[in-house]
Amino acid sequence: MRKKLLIVVMLVALVMLLSGCNQIDQPITQESEGIWNSYFVYPLSWLLMYFADLFNENYGLAIILVTVIIRTALLPLNVKQLKSSKAMQDIQPELKELQKKYSSKDANTQQKLQQETMALFQKNGVNPLAGCLPIFIQMPILLAIYHAIMRTDAIDGHSFLWFPLDEKDFILPFIAGITTFLQQKLMMAGSPASANPQMTVMLYMMPIMITVFAFMFPAALALYWVIGNLFMIAQTIFIRKPMMKDTGGDKK
Incomplete structure (x- = not known):
């Protein structure tokens, strides 16, 4: 869970960095430079x-x-x-059953848990x-x-x-x-x-x-x-x- 949270935080930080958040105090005009300003912000400003x-x-x-x-x-x-x-x-009950079945933390059990979890996803057409x-x-x-x-x-x-x-x-x-x-x-x-x-x-x-x-x-x-x-x-x-x-x- 911590790894997933860290990945999400890093992605959010990357998007904010690429979006030019440091320009938030700069007025947007047709002359504003950069891909972010020219193709994202200014068209919406013009639409407003x-x-x-x-x-x-x-x-x-x-x-x-x-x-x-x-x-x-x-x-x-x-x-x-x-x-x-x-x-x-919909598949939460089955996931919980798998987690109970493979509750041991040893490597082999956890590997089986991952395999059966992926099989459950494929069976139900679920992409996590x-x-x-x-x-x-x-x-x-x-x-x-x-x-x-x-x-x-x-x-x-x-x-x-x-x-x-x-x-x-x-x-x-x-x-x-x-x-x-x-x-x-x-x-x-x-x-x-x-x-x-x-x-x-x-x-x-x-x-x-x-x-x-x-x-x-x-x-x-x-x-x-x-x-x-x-x-x-x-x-x-x-x-x-x-x-x-x-x-x-x-x-x-």
């Missing part, structure tokens, strides 16, 4: 300004539209991730890496929209609903935290807490982290988090729930 111009300089609505467009484009990856998660959930790949593919895109929002100076001075987009808000962060919790709670529906203690910890830690970060950043970014969460909640309800009912996954 394009939609804002269509709706009378309404950058809040522009953020909502661009977030929905991006989430919709990533929908096939999210569906693949949900199916992989469901498949892994399939759930992680969509996440890594999405990360640069989601980081790009984060950069586009933070580095588009045209957003400054505009308001949406009750809050200025370029200032901190004291209501939106709580909405971001609550929607993060609801999204993760729905994702874990039908899976016993004991099956994955790490996910249970993240269920409570992630909303707290998002809430704290939302208090630290301009409201425009918190708005992006809220809309993204609402989209994922709707996705889970309309895709994962029916999928689990069809396979009896919601039966307790």
Whole structure:
């Protein structure tokens, strides 16, 4: 588990490094140099300004539209991730039986455990890496929209609903935290807490982290988090729930 966690942390750090996180305080313009700026951040920044111009300089609505467009484009990856998660959930009882059967820590027993685990994966068409790949593919895109929002100076001075987009808000962060919790709670529906203690910890830690970060950043970014969460909640309800009912996954 520690090795897996270390790999994930290293991959996240690598993506953040390659994405040019050290440029977060530099405005994005057409003249911004580098592959990250030219092909990821600036096109999204341009899209934000394009939609804002269509709706009378309404950058809040522009953020909502661009977030929905991006989430919709990533929908096939999210569906693949949900199916992989469901498949892994379905074979959890058999995995636990194998772990009990080969509970000894000697090398030969552990080798047999790995062999039978892989055979179980193949039998059920489960790829343990399939759930992680969509996440890594999405990360640069989601980081790009984060950069586009933070580095588009045209957003400054505009308001949406009750809050200025370029200032901190004291209501939106709580909405971001609550929607993060609801999204993760729905994702874990039908899976016993004991099956994955790490996910249970993240269920409570992630909303707290998002809430704290939302208090630290301009409201425009918190708005992006809220809309993204609402989209994922709707996705889970309309895709994962029916999928689990069809396979009896919601039966307790």
